[in-house]
Amino acid sequence: MDRKQVTIQDVAREAGVSTATVSRTLSKPTVVAKPTRQAVLRAVQKTGYQVNHLARNLRRGRTGSVIALAPNLANPFFSQILAGMSEVLSARNYGLLIADTQMGPDPDERLRRYLAAGAADGLVLFDGSLSPAALDVPGRPPVVAACEWLKVDLPSIRVDNAMGAELAVAHLADLGHSRIGHVTGPRRNVLARTRLAGWRDAMTRRGLDPREGWVFEGDFSMDSGAMAARRWLAAPDRPTALFFASDEMAVGFLGEARRADIRAPRDVSVVGFDNIEVAAHLDPPLTTIRQPRTLIGQRAAALLMDLIEGGDGAAFESMVEVDLILRDSTAPPPPPAPAGQASSKAAGAA
Amino acid sequence: MDRKQVTIQDVAREAGVSTATVSRTLSKPTVVAKPTRQAVLRAVQKTGYQVNHLARNLRRGRTGSVIALAPNLANPFFSQILAGMSEVLSARNYGLLIADTQMGPDPDERLRRYLAAGAADGLVLFDGSLSPAALDVPGRPPVVAACEWLKVDLPSIRVDNAMGAELAVAHLADLGHSRIGHVTGPRRNVLARTRLAGWRDAMTRRGLDPREGWVFEGDFSMDSGAMAARRWLAAPDRPTALFFASDEMAVGFLGEARRADIRAPRDVSVVGFDNIEVAAHLDPPLTTIRQPRTLIGQRAAALLMDLIEGGDGAAFESMVEVDLILRDSTAPPPPPAPAGQASSKAAGAA
DNA sequence: CTGAAAGCGCTTACAG
DNA sequence: CTGAAAGCGCTTACAG
Structure with a gap:
């Protein structure tokens, strides 16, 4: 590997000027006389010189x-x-x-x-x-x-997570849901906590009950969404709608729920968070809160x-x-089931 | 921003040694006498010295x-x-x-x-x-x-794309499919070309017809998978199974097909490529070729x-x-439809 | 085991 | 407009 690096010295020699002039030609061309500049550029061409960033940065006191x-x-x-x-x-x-x-x-x-x-x-x-x-x-x-x-x-760039929760709850409440649950991210995650708090506030603001039993803990992953589905299915008085702190969990939930023949939005309304690419291609396409990641x-x-x-x-x-991306995973709540079934208490919410 | 950087000079002064000794203590400690070494380390502690990588790298002729x-x-x-x-x-x-x-x-x-x-x-x-x-x-x-x-x-790290195509076709052929189509990546992409060639080889090797009409061009994206679904639906003599050059296209295909009430594996068998995370959580969970990306x-x-x-x-x-990840998007081909329908020619393949 | 000194490749006041 | 010279912060033969 004999990398015979071409340095600014080589260019200077070739052009018959000092290294200072070469340097200036490259960084502040206007300050160099035109003929000199041209000679230097020719020499740069001829030698194939490329500036060594390491050296430049050391001198400039920055890393780039x-x-x-x-x-x-x-x-x-x-x-x-x-x-x-x-x-x-x-x-x-x-x-x-x-x-x-x-x-x-x-x-x-x-x-x-x-x-x-x-x-x-x-x-x-x-x-x-x-x-x-x-x-x-x-x-x-x-x-x-x-x-x-x-x-x-x-100094920070923040995403308006509280607003996301508000948009999700508002949408579901407008459809007629009052038993709106939340599937959270990891407890220690600040994002997750803000979304949870946002859900609580949005519920309270509407006079809806942000019941602890309607909060399902997840960790943003699809697997945790699938697990939430099992817990949701087993819940005595389960919500008719769920707001997920991530799309991935919503995806996991929908897949698992389907195995129990539960479908959105027929049996449950689902709102995700993120608008990941697959959201638009699911069945049903997922209603979600979009974060502009780029x-x-x-x-x-x-x-x-x-x-x-x-x-x-x-x-x-x-x-x-x-913002809220409206797709097909949400609908008005199903009509209350006849008495004696697990979801009988839904009647009170209608 | 007065970043008064602590340099090796400060440490040397503090420890009462030369900068060379400080440098050696930090890079080749064994070569320095123990008491000296300790004095230097104490001085490093006291001054809060951190090596300046820019300078070190310039000297060492590498960027790190x-x-x-x-x-x-x-x-x-x-x-x-x-x-x-x-x-x-x-x-x-x-x-x-x-x-x-x-x-x-x-x-x-x-x-x-x-x-x-x-x-x-x-x-x-x-x-x-x-x-x-x-x-x-x-x-x-x-x-x-x-x-x-x-x-x-x-020097390169290559993924065995030909093997992936072979595994996919082998699996579908074993299930009884003979009309196996392929949805490609972008034409100019080498990966995509290798998978297409792999599909052709695998078909030919089994005496199956790698028919041009069974090749649907895509670009790896979900949208292109959805478009492939529309073209597949309109095809006169459509394949009973499809091997996709990416999972994303398979996802797009499944979503779009479902809208036409076509379901996998009942109506068509689908094999993807990549094993993206969502593959396991689709309905049906997607059979696919796994690439170990990590x-x-x-x-x-x-x-x-x-x-x-x-x-x-x-x-x-x-x-x-x-390797092939077996899930539920593949099954034996549907029985031939009664004569007169679009898929009547399937009879020849049974 | 340690120090004085050169030098990595560049940029930039300072003179002229 | 240009050059000679110092110096960014480090490492490493070279002496001793």
Whole structure:
């Protein structure tokens, strides 16, 4: 591997100028006389010179890249977000490093290392479970929180999860449902908690009962949705409609429910959260709350860029809105069953 | 932002030694006398010193990171692969940069820039549409192709797509199908071509007719699967079974077919490719060819590491095997319909 | 075992 | 408009 790297020296020699002039030609061409500039560019062509970013960055005191830190890279949820970030960053010639916080033994220590000098010029955090203390690195670069994160006051891009819950409950209540349940994400997850709280508020606001027995714990995964289906089926006084904290859980629920010959929206109305790609292709197509993930990535990157360039980020912080995508998994509640059946209590809700 | 960076100088002063000794204590501790070492470590603690990677890397002539270059980062297909790469790389203290080839105006030029000195120590290529000429950069770092790529001879990790097609056709033929169709990926995609060729070979090998009219062109997306459903429905002599080049297309097909009251496996048998997460949760759960994506990422990273460290990669190149995941979307073909109907010719196949 | 010194490849005040 | 020179923070032969 004899990579005989072409350096700025080679170009300078070839063009008969100093390295300073070569450098200037490449970074601030206007300041160089035209004939000189042309000679330099010719020499660059001839030698095939490519700037060595390592050296440039060391000199400039920046790395030219930022890190996106996610709790689980394998989660396809992040792919669109990363694509959004990459779009904004690459337009500015910044690199995008990705890392998984939950991979090693000590996530906090990993974060601290990524904040060390020379690792990156900034960082976007998607993992709300990291401890705020890990951010306490002297001279650390700017950090953007792209998750709800209650404990620390970081510049952030937030998704309006409360609004999502409100839209879901409003839609179901408008259809005539009063027994509206909720399938949650993991208890410790802040997103999950906000959606749960949003469901409670939306129910209460309408004089509906946000009953504890109508809350089914999940962890965002399809499997946990399938499990929720089994618990829902066994519940004595089960809701006629369910708002899921993720589409994946709704998918798992629908698949499992179907095995018990329960169909949406005939037997139960279902609203998801995220609008993952498959949602439109299910049977029935899933009504859901859409999160604009590409936008989240773009916004997070733009905010970080502003911070890196010395801005205060104020103009870039934002609450990303969500909206209801109406499909076919919701309908008015089924008519009350005759007395003596498991769902008899539904009569009271009509 | 007054980041007063702590440098190796500060530590040296604090410990009363030279910077060389500090450096050695940190990289090759054994070569330093114990008392000295301890003094240095104390000074590191006290000052909160963190090595500046930029400087270290410039000196060492490496960047400490590699690039994964994908045609479309938003495709969730890549998330597991990236997670697999990240796992291997971070264990070795390498960073993972990601970039999207199809974002800018000139993909080849982007590739060339990423191959420039100082951008990364190596690169994994997932985009088979890039032109080989773009790799022709003097002194470029090692590149691993993690896609089938016929034109260039790069160290590579390949997925056994032909085997996947064979498994799918074998399974359907064993069930009694003889009219087995194929829904392809995009024509120009090498993966798609290999799967199509694999289907043809597998059919021919069994004396079955790989009829052109049984090939439906798609582009891997759910939408294209739905379109294939419409074309399949309209086909005069339609196949009783379909092998899809992607699960996503199978999902789109099933959703659309259901609207025409066509169900798998009652009316048509369906085999996908990939084993995406939702496959297990569909109704019916989808029989498919599984690609171990995490493994692909791990292998690609391991191969690249070997190349970067001066190996020839030979021991790390590999063909990743696929397997058939049997679920409920396949069954023996429906009995031939009575004469006079569209599917009457099926009788000949019984 | 330790230190003085060179140097990785670039950029940028400072002179002229 | 251009060049000589310093220096970004580190590592590593080379002496001792």
